Amino acid sequence: MRFCPENPGCPRGKEFQTMKRFIRSLAFCLALSLAFCCMGCSGLNQLSDALRGLAARETPAPSATPVPEQTAAPQQETPAPAEPExxxxxxxxxxxxxxxxxxxxxxxxxxxxxxxxxxxxxxxxxxxxxxxxxxxxxxxxxxxxxxxxxxxxxxxxxxxxxxxxxxxxxxxxxxxxxxxxxxxxxxYDEVLSPYNGLHTNLPFNFVLYDLDNEQDVENYLALLEDAARYMAEDVLRFEQEKAELGTFMNDVTLDKVLEHIKDFADAGEGCFLYATFADSLTALNLDADAEAAYLARNEAAVDGLLAAYHTLYDGLDALRGSASGTGALCEYGQEGLDYFEQGLNYAACSEITPDEAYNLLENEILAELYKYVGALSAEPDIEAQYGTIDLSIGTSEENLSMLEELMAGYYPELPAHTVRFIDVPEELEDQFSPAAYLVPPIDDASENTIIINLKTMEEDTRLLDTIAHEGYPGHMYHYIYLRGLVEKTGWYRQNMGLTGYYESWSQSAENFFDEYNTAFSNAYCTIMSADNRISGLLLPAAISIGVHYYGWDEAKITEYVAAYFGEEAAAELAPLYLEIALDDAFYYLEYAVGYSLLQQEQRDAKAELGEAFDLRAFHEAFLSIGPTYFNLIAPRLDAWVAAQR
CATH class of the missing domain: 1.20.58 (Methane Monooxygenase Hydroxylase; Chain G, domain 1)
Structure with missing residues (x-):
């Protein structure tokens, strides 16, 4: 397998919904480039060795770190009426x-x-x-x-x-x-993650704000004006309080956050918030005086926000050196371990222990390795073409149409809907992902938007995987289908974040393209995806558990990675894996655990039903459950499998 550490990034999909913790994030799904894409093909021998080594390896016990006892959620007796109504x-x-x-x-x-x-x-x-x-x-x-x-x-x-x-x-x-x-x-929580922090998300919120009338304009400007207070006062105060308590980010992570803040703060007159507002205002056809007044107010508000980002930058920079350790949660003792357990459950969208999650990820790595080896066995010469084939048939629209045709017969039909593609503002291209899907309103999913980053798309050799993730049969398909279940699910479930649940589906959509497309070699698509998923998703997720729960250091990570990529590559990759684990304990776990849970369910169903397994029926069974946690999904899928026998 290959590696190219010069191309770090993040998982292909990131979903932002209204959050109940600390920040209100924009509601869209990002397709981010994998952190260690194209890790490289070392050939069948090393993969076979990795398979044997993985099978022999046991789950590590926590090193010098107590394992917290599992505590059940508090139960209260529910008074039942004599006759249920x-x-x-x-x-x-x-x-x-x-x-x-x-x-x-x-x-x-x-x-x-x-x-x-x-x-x-x-x-x-x-x-x-x-x-x-x-x-x-x-x-x-x-x-x-x-x-x-x-x-x-x-x-x-x-x-x-x-x-x-x-x-x-x-x-x-x-x-x-x-x-x-x-x-x-x-x-212990963090609003300024270098991967999906509020400092990056908040400005883009305003790009997504459709101004349909003057009331929208008033609300937009009021929020823009208030954003300066929120960032320069509330967010900075929160980080200062974290510094006092010793839970502030380490200096390496801080430098990444500061770089993003500086990029926006230094935009000056080139800040996209000046132009995007002016364009939206023109469409309202206001009288000249009203338009001029709104433009002046927007200019002052953007000026204030840029100044607030400078204040935030200076305030954070003054906190350099405030971290009490590396940032590994196990360094905070029992409380840190308890927090990791709680955060893992939230990230995974399931009741799962760190040991269970670690074993699940190891099994999924093994499954991906088998797919990789199987593809090379089917087409031995495909290894020489690694990274050379452009997985695209033309424009984004043409790729989406191809995927829509491809999925027919394998997924339930959708109601009538439209989709448009829009470009990321040029000022955000360096911080944005290759593509994003804007989550539609719960009460009307007929109009859909996919956001394209033209700059990164130029370098994306897996455009069809990206469009499959964001469009058909990924996020867009998923949300349109779920919006039709609102009478069954209620409103609150439709609005829950559940990143692990949503990303499990969108990443599985990439697998569908790899296996069923007829435009490109299925073996080639499979080795590309398997390599990326192991190196850029599953390994960093497993390492995050190792760092934050088991107390792994760089030497242990090097040993772990060497089993897959050899000692030379491991020596280069281990510091990077450690760094991203310390940047955000749960970022990769949000993607990897839910995906692994869904893949395990599908493999179990296939094994149980054999030739009777029907992919469309499985998709419909999963979709019809609606948005929820995997520990609630699993017994329902098990019941569906039993009914198919």
Whole structure:
């Protein structure tokens, strides 16, 4: 297998939804280039050795780090009526579901506009145009509100609900427990991740804000004006408090964050927020005086935001050296380990222990290695072509059309919809991914948008994989299908983040293209994807567990990586793997664990059903469950498999 450490990046897909923790992120799915794409082909011998070595290896025990005992979520007895009343219980759940959803929609006008096309139909009014407050006190107030919601939920007789309603009940309960658990670790979390931090996301929020009327303009400008306060005061204060407590980022991570902040702050008159607002304003056909007043207000607001980024830069730079260690969570003792366990569950969208997740990832690496070896066995000469074939048939639109035709018969049909492609602002090209899918409103998924980064697309030799991830049959297909289930799922489940769940589907969509496309060698597509997935997704995820839970150092990572790529490559890669694990403990786990769980479910179904396995039926079985956690999905898929026998 190959490696090219000169091309670091991130997983192909990143989803941003309204978050209940600290930041409100834009609602879109990013296709990011893999961190260690094209790690290189070392040939069948080394792969065979890796297969044998992996089979013989055991899960490591934590090194000089206590393993925390698993604590079950608190259980409360639910008073059941003498005679269950399904309609009454279902109505109570529906009311609670809507109340939780409305709570999310109260955050800010942009969140509401991106999430609902017709909020009036649900009786949801326009919230105040502010980014709110980032503080421990505000988090505790929110936690108290969600605890009250949880109490209401537990007063509903679950046994009186339908099967679909019980799934919604269980999903809401798990989500609320997760939020309450995360609130305890407020100062362990991070809003300025170098991979998907608020400092990068927030400016692009405004590009996504469609200005349909003057009220939108007023809300846009109010949010833009408030963004300066939020970044220069709330975010900086949060980081200063982390520094005082010793949970501030290490200096290497800090340098990456500062570089991104500086890029935006130094844009000056070239900042895209001047031009994008002016373009949107022109489409409203306002009178000259009103347009001039709005333009002047926008100019002042952008000036203020750029100044706020300079303030944030200086404030963060002054905190250099404040980290109490490397940033590995195990260095914080039992509390750090507990936080990692909680964060892993949230990232994985499943109740899973670090040991279980580590073993799952190891098994998935093994599965990818078998795919790689199988492809080379089928076409031995394909190794010589590694990285030389451009997986594209033309424009983005032409590639999407090809994928739509390819998936026919393997996926359920979708309702009528449209899709448009737009370009990333030039100023953001260096920080943006190759492509992104803008998540559609819950109440209307008929109009869809895929965002293209022209600069990175020029270097993307796997464009069809990228479009499969973002379009058909990936994120766009998935969201359009799910939006048709809102009467079944309720509103709150549709709005939950569940990154691990959504990314499991979109990455599986790449596998579908690799295996079923007829335009390119399936073996070639398979070795490219398997190599990228091992080196740029599964390995960094497993190493993140090793670093943060087992206490791995660079020497241990070198030993681990050498089993796959040899000692020479491992010596070069280990420092980079360690660095990205310390940058963000859960970033790769969000993608890798959910993907591995879904792949395991599909392999189990194939093994159980043999020739009776039908891919379209499996896809429909998974999709029909709707957005939820994998520990709730698994028994339902198992029941589906049993029914197919």
């Amino acid at each position: 399904p309609a009454a219980a279902g109505e109570l759940l529906a009311a609670l579901d809507l109340a939780l959803f409305k709570k999310d929609m109260e955050s800010d006008p942009l969140t509401l506009k991106l999430t609902l096309k017709n909020p009036d139909a649900l009786g949801i009014g326009m919230p105040e145009a502010t980014w709110g407050e980032l503080s421990y006190e505000e988090t505790m107030r929110t936690a108290a509100e969600y605890e009250a919601f949880l109490t209401q939920l537990e007063q509903i007789d679950r046994s009186a609900l339908s099967e679909d309603e019980q799934l919604t009940y269980d999903t809401i309960a798990q989500e609320l427990y997760a939020f309450l658990a995360s609130a305890e670790y407020y100062y």
